[in-house]
Amino acid sequence: MTKRILVFREINDDQLAALRSEFQVDYLPHITGFDDPEVLEVLSQAHGLVGASLKVTPELLDKAPQLEAIASISVGYDNYPVAELTRRGILLCNTPDVLTETTADTGFLLIMCTARRATELAEMVRQGRWTQNVGKELFGSDVHGKTLGMIGMGRIGAAIARRGALGFNMKILYSMASPKPELEQSLGAQRLELDALLEQSDIVCVTVPLSAQTEKLIGAEQFARMKPEAIFVNVARGKVVDEAAMIQALQDGTLHAAGLDVFETEPLPADSPLTQMSNVVALPHIGSATHETRTAMAQRAIDNIRMALNGEQPISPVNGEVLAQTS
Numbered sequence: 261m262t263k264r265i266l267v268f269r270e271i272n273d274d275q276l277a278a279l280r281s282e283f284q285v286d287y288l289p290h291i292t293g294f295d296d297p298e299v300l301e302v303l304s305q306a307h308g309l310v311g312a313s314l315k316v317t318p319e320l321l322d323k324a325p326q327l328e329a330i331a332s333i334s335v336g337y338d339n340y341p342v343a344e345l346t347r348r349g350i351l352l353c354n355t356p357d358v359l360t361e362t363t364a365d366t367g368f369l370l371i372m373c374t375a376r377r378a379t380e381l382a383e384m385v386r387q388g389r390w391t392q393n394v395g396k397e398l399f400g401s402d403v404h405g406k407t408l409g410m411i412g413m414g415r416i417g418a419a420i421a422r423r424g425a426l427g428f429n430m431k432i433l434y435s436m437a438s439p440k441p442e443l444e445q446s447l448g449a450q451r452l453e454l455d456a457l458l459e460q461s462d463i464v465c466v467t468v469p470l471s472a473q474t475e476k477l478i479g480a481e482q483f484a485r486m487k488p489e490a491i492f493v494n495v496a497r498g499k500v501v502d503e504a505a506m507i508q509a510l511q512d513g514t515l516h517a518a519g520l521d522v523f524e525t526e527p528l529p530a531d532s533p534l535t536q537m538s539n540v541v542a543l544p545h546i547g548s549a550t551h552e553t554r555t556a557m558a559q560r561a562i563d564n565i566r567m568a569l570n571g572e573q574p575i576s577p578v579n580g581e582v583l584a585q586t587s
């Protein structure tokens with residue numbers, strides 16, 4: 261029997277053709293949810309799912325009785341009920357590593373744009389408002405030589421820290437439960453408790469996954485601890501931050517500026533105050549969005565789903581316990 265896969269994120273034509281040579285593929289790259297009756301019909305027959313950015317709930321799994329595996333085109337897997345998938349013997353795979361450097365580039369892009377006020381000033385030029393030499397009131401702040409505090413020092417965190425230490429001569433602080441001796445050695449990184457990191461950093465950058473433990477990890481109390489001239493950057497997940505508290509801190513000057521790729525609600529509602537603040541650089545969740553990296557992520561997901569549905573060990577399983585159950 262040919263297995264059936266629902267693909268709900270755009271992939272390249274050659275990748276789709278390769279999948280179609282082996283599986284029956286329902287290609288619905290533009291759906292924004294699974295509620296549509298036509299989508300539910302496809303879901304009820306699907307053995308595999310390949311996609312990203314849509315919430316999969318336990319209730320939805322009830323409507324997908326054939327489901328054997330999900331290959332997310334993302335490294336973050338907060339959209340999936342992992343314990344429930346494991347309980348049902350459904351394998352979940354993600355795309356670590358292939359997006360690390362591109363997402364770190366985005367993190368550094370946000371650091372640079374926010375510190376140097378690049379988007380705000382580029383907008384001034386575009387609108388024909390550059391009528392005199394830029395004076396003090398529009399100066400930014402240096403990035404090189406400053407202190408970069410990493411909340412989360414995994415793959416992406418370490419790649420941002422490496423850019424900071426080796427390219428910009430920055431002092432690196434990080435907060436994590438366990439030390440990273442190789443980064444302390446190679447980057448001179450120093451591990452601190454979160455509060456001390458917040459108090460000492462010029463730039464605070466979040467790269468932790470969203471989980472029950474990290475939801476709203478950064479709120480009013482944490483913003484209050486930061487230096488008044490501090491810049492806050494989030495390339496992880498919006499819900500790691502108490503967004504209302506961040507907006508308040510930006511409005512009352514407790515927080516100097518923020519560079520954000522991720523938000524509590526995405527797409528960011530047009531009436532969010534964040535869209536109007538000159539001290540905010542807001543990007544539409546483009547951490548990994550380059551041609552090269554999105555192609556590599558889709559390929560990893562395709563390899564994962566092929567292997568999973570053919571009973572082989574996929575490259576990057578999240579809930580490997582499922583494999584142990586079936587072997």
Ligand SMILES: NC(=O)C1=CN([C@@H]2O[C@H](COP(=O)(O)OP(=O)(O)OC[C@H]3O[C@@H](n4cnc5c(N)ncnc54)[C@H](O)[C@@H]3O)[C@@H](O)[C@H]2O)C=CC1
Nearest residue numbers: 336363412413414415416435436467468469495496547548
């Ligand atoms: N903006 C974007 O487009 C993208 C966002 N992401 C987000 O970035 C996250 C991180 O990705 P990777 O670096 O590949 O994951 P990773 O698993 O390599 O790194 C995350 C690190 O955070 C640490 N951590 C967890 N809780 C912590 C806490 N409370 N305090 C300090 N450290 C903590 C973990 O121990 C781990 O070392 C993803 O889960 C995803 O949510 C990833 C790719 C693109």
Ligand SMILES: O=C(O)C(=O)CO
Nearest residue numbers: 333334335336547548
């Ligand atoms: O991979 C992820 O987790 C993303 O957010 C998008 O690349």
